[in-house]
Amino acid sequence: MQSSSDLRALARKIGFDPDYLAAFEQKLFIHGPGSARRLTNFFVLLLLATVIATYGLILNSTATVIGAMIVAPLMGPIMATAAAVVMGSTLRAARSLALVVVGVISVIALSMAITWLVPDIAISFTENGELASRTTPGLVVLLTALASGAAGAFITMREEISDSMGGVAIAISLVPPLCVVGIALRLGEWGPATGAFMLFLTNFLAILLAGGITFVLGGLGRLAVTNDNMRVRRNGFILVVVATLIIAIPLSYTTFHSVAHAQENRAAITEINSWLEGTTHQLISANVIEDVVVVTIEGYGERRPLHDLARRLADALDHPITVDLRVVPSEVQSSE
Numbered sequence: 001m002q003s004s005s006d007l008r009a010l011a012r013k014i015g016f017d018p019d020y021l022a023a024f025e026q027k028l029f030i031h032g033p034g035s036a037r038r039l040t041n042f043f044v045l046l047l048l049a050t051v052i053a054t055y056g057l058i059l060n061s062t063a064t065v066i067g068a069m070i071v072a073p074l075m076g077p078i079m080a081t082a083a084a085v086v087m088g089s090t091l092r093a094a095r096s097l098a099l100v101v102v103g104v105i106s107v108i109a110l111s112m113a114i115t116w117l118v119p120d121i122a123i124s125f126t127e128n129g130e131l132a133s134r135t136t137p138g139l140v141v142l143l144t145a146l147a148s149g150a151a152g153a154f155i156t157m158r159e160e161i162s163d164s165m166g167g168v169a170i171a172i173s174l175v176p177p178l179c180v181v182g183i184a185l186r187l188g189e190w191g192p193a194t195g196a197f198m199l200f201l202t203n204f205l206a207i208l209l210a211g212g213i214t215f216v217l218g219g220l221g222r223l224a225v226t227n228d229n230m231r232v233r234r235n236g237f238i239l240v241v242v243a244t245l246i247i248a249i250p251l252s253y254t255t256f257h258s259v260a261h262a263q264e265n266r267a268a269i270t271e272i273n274s275w276l277e278g279t280t281h282q283l284i285s286a287n288v289i290e291d292v293v294v295v296t297i298e299g300y301g302e303r304r305p306l307h308d309l310a311r312r313l314a315d316a317l318d319h320p321i322t323v324d325l326r327v328v329p330s331e332v333q334s335s336e
Contacts, residue, residue: 020159028080028156029092030099039099045073046103046175047110053179054111058118060128065176072175074103075168078204079156082149082211085236086221088229093236104200107175111182123183125192134173134180135195137202138255142248145206148172152207153214172203202251205244212237264288264317271312272297275304284328293321298328 030038049072056064077099084093125131148171177200184193268286272295281299293313310323
């Protein structure tokens with residue numbers, strides 16, 4: 001039978017170290033004489049990250065956007081909110097959540113202001129991959145964010161691996177989606193703005209849920225929660241779980257729609273290649289858009305009848321379709 005001192009020693013080795021509690025609270029929660037300086041640092045870094053991310057998104061520069069992720073400090077108050085809920089501290093949770101809300105509004109507002117300096121013609125939500133990739137989040141985003149939130153909480157609990165937090169900041173996207181919201185609102189693109197904000201909300205809830213569970217499993221709740229705080233933690237977890245399940249509904253629909261669209265495109269490409277066999281033409285691209293299949297081919301010479309392709313595609317996709325065929329002429333030459 002192990003003694004209580006042996007159990008505490010084991011908890012210190014594999015779980016949350018009680019001796020680290022004071023430093024942990026000082027690192028996560030902004031309070032005390034140095035609050036003004038820490039808040040100044042937070043907003044300066046957040047606004048600079050917003051400028052970097054906004055221009056990186058507009059320029060379609062992945063490296064610039066990653067740099068903004070590393071600079072952005074928004075994950076700190078979100079993780080503090082999760083820790084406060086686990087510890088049952090209503091006041092700390094409310095303060096941390098308020099800081100998140102003010103930060104979110106600041107990022108969106110500054111991104112909108114910056115976008116006024118960029119011509120509308122330079123911004124495209126279809127051709128710009130950095131913008132387009134953040135407007136249609138799927139269920140995989142939630143799963144990735146859950147893992148990232150757990151990793152962030154685990155790193156936060158252990159001072160010796162705090163240097164790894166930069167990797168978590170890259171893995172989970174917070175400021176770039178909010179910048180996309182600002183860019184989209186500036187251009188009046190409500191669809192992309194909604195999708196980008198849903199991406200942020202997914203990451204936010206995932207950090208709260210996975211981070212909170214990791215804190216509990218690590219022993220933070222056992223060390224810092226009294227009987228009076230249990231109700232706060234229980235209600236907080238219920239609220240986060242319900243919100244996460246609600247956000248998972250549209251994410252699941254988007255994922256299902258994306259998979260179905262990919263399957264339709266694959267079936268269409270197979271039929272088009274079969275239709276082109278024995279000709280001098282080759283397929284460049286094919287895209288199924290509801291009841292229309294846009295097909296682009298390249299080549300010269302005779303082609304099989306278009307109605308034959310329409311029949312093949314209608315059978316493969318199991319619904320009537322219209323084929324929009326675009327032919328790019330080509331000329332073949334050979335040197336001596």
